[in-house]
Amino acid sequence: MALIVQKYGGTSVGSIEKIRDVAQRVLEYYKEGNQMIVVLSAMAGQTDGLIQLARKMSDDPPSRELDVLMATGEQVSVALFSMAVRSMGYNACSLLGFQVPIHTDDLYGKARIHDIDTDRIRKELEKGCVVAVAGFQGLDREGNITTLGRGGSDTTAVALAAAIKADVCEIFTDVKGVYTTDPNICPKARKLETISYDEMLEMASLGAKVLEIRSVEFAKKFDVPIHVRSTFSRERGTMVIAETRDMEKVLVSGVTYNKNEARVTIKKVPDQPGTAAQIFEPIFQAGVVVDMIVQNTSEEGLTDLTFTVPKADFHKTMKSVSEVAGRIGAEKVLGDEDIAKVSIIGVGMRNHAGVAQKMFHVLASENINIMMISTSEIKISCVIEEKYTELAVRVLHKAFGLEDEAYPEK
């Protein structure tokens, strides 16, 4: 008998019928003698509908009230799910964020979980209940409803699994697991059996939208094994776990890409202490998240500074930078929205030389120019022209031996 936390996302509970399917699936585990905690998102479309309602009322809805509104989405899901389980003859009980309770800070709309009281859940489990917990929501110290931000239900599930010391946390989604790259642009992408938390963090932040990044941080911190798998199949998915020796044998685990960034270059910046601070201060103030920053070696006291920002913040950033450039006496500011970032990720890089060189070589052999490079212990990212994205992903995927050899027979 195991204690299992399962999380089902919005598309998995998108209709009465789908909720019933989820209930049936959960009961299969329950009947095998497992204790079941089920974390649910709002029914697909609900969250967007509620946001639209709020927007109709106010251009800038107050975040406390927005959270009160948004929290109804998951409330509906857990109530309906519990009804489904009960209608199948088993016991179920829904618990909202305030009922668990899941204590958070008071950053409405993006609250962080402080701690979770597991007494009430344990009590319901002992009664033989399937416990349905509303994802995405919590309670601050003053008793106000908070929400954890988009994808917050993943975090709820992992945090719950950590707090109650569950044997596994299963995240059910509409894909079969974590892939070596995006199967949409590389049909030979292979589903990974296992991946380390660190690799998953890089994958998540680089655009593979399988797991919410904070949930992976949580899982890593508390060593909660996550099983990412499909709601619509019984197949084993991908285990996200702590790094093992075996993993290091593999050089590269995955190839990711991100087309949502734009590049800003400031030419001939006087290379003096405090210049970078002057440039980035107004950008940070405006809430823009700068990703890669590259500064070339100084020549005659002048340097070129290049960085990337989300495309949505590109114009705002260009405006801010142009003002500063004038003040600090830089030559000019260049911008480019047609870029993409391609990355290879793998814990094996730590102990293997030559991975970067191989990546540059592979791209060069296809005449793909590299505009920027940034590296970490387990990842190498290159900024290239956007039009080469798919080609770059495919050739890197092949060159690092990630192809599914059984394709297309699988």
Place this chain on the structure above:
Amino acid sequence: MALIVQKYGGTSVGSIEKIRDVAQRVLEYYKEGNQMIVVLSAMAGQTDGLIQLARKMSDDPPSRELDVLMATGEQVSVALFSMAVRSMGYNACSLLGFQVPIHTDDLYGKARIHDIDTDRIRKELEKGCVVAVAGFQGLDREGNITTLGRGGSDTTAVALAAAIKADVCEIFTDVKGVYTTDPNICPKARKLETISYDEMLEMASLGAKVLEIRSVEFAKKFDVPIHVRSTFSRERGTMVIAETRDMEKVLVSGVTYNKNEARVTIKKVPDQPGTAAQIFEPIFQAGVVVDMIVQNTSEEGLTDLTFTVPKADFHKTMKSVSEVAGRIGAEKVLGDEDIAKVSIIGVGMRNHAGVAQKMFHVLASENINIMMISTSEIKISCVIEEKYTELAVRVLHKAFGLEDEAYPEK
């Protein structure tokens, strides 16, 4: 400066625009220096939509989970209302049942309020907030969400007004107040300036659906003055207050009718101790609410027993009664769905003789046969053939001097 509790029903908050109108109206009072607590129902249609969703999931949805689901309706209203107030530049704060908290028993779907903690509300009022409280919902001792049943938002408002010692509780509805009778069938119906709690209780239970009956009981118990008035006009409505000497001068305050009952007669029942119990036991067991019961004087040890039940329960009741009738040796069972109950109500009856006689006389003069009679201190009800309902209401309304003399110029 006054402390005012206002309650707005589902049609008053039926759309974004209407919620905005309500916010504007509330702010008019706020700007005059009043402290405002606003109790809101779910947006019109929401409650029915949620019930349908539950019914799709389960023929008999568990009541605990149904309450979790239903409570989202009011949650949406108070969040949107608070956004509206904030967008107009004033401070507002929504509070759900669990946040106030409003403590109830655990009779899901028809919970009764035990007590209300007013600390949080007072704190928000002192901050200068308009406080929006979700109607209809509470919290039981175990921390589960409960709902108070249909019309429960009226009860929330009155109970809150009592707990916080508000100066007045204003119930905003889609009618202008309490009328002497239904204006739809009697255009000369007059809006009452005042009505006593007891009269209002009789009005409510007899079919004038202005105020939920439990809210009136609450108001009477704690002597909370209720102002029933229209959301769509500035006109003064009707004050529901404790009985005053003045009220007794008026013989009859209102005429009501109810077409939702059916009559069951058991002919020639052996008149023995325990017979009535045998007949009614299975009916009560089935949850049927019996209204009037009339037993004629016994003749040769046999008596006729007649009673009324809601039309919806008529067939169930007939079946049950027919079985019992056979067992106890009654002659036969008759049923009639085409009946109506017409009532006159007035605290003045207490000290005036001849009111009943006048009622019978007025009905007789129109050739309307009286099938059953039931009286209380402040009301006389007659069951008549359904087809005469409107006629009976009109002639009684006129005979007891209730007509609006200004009609139709008003």
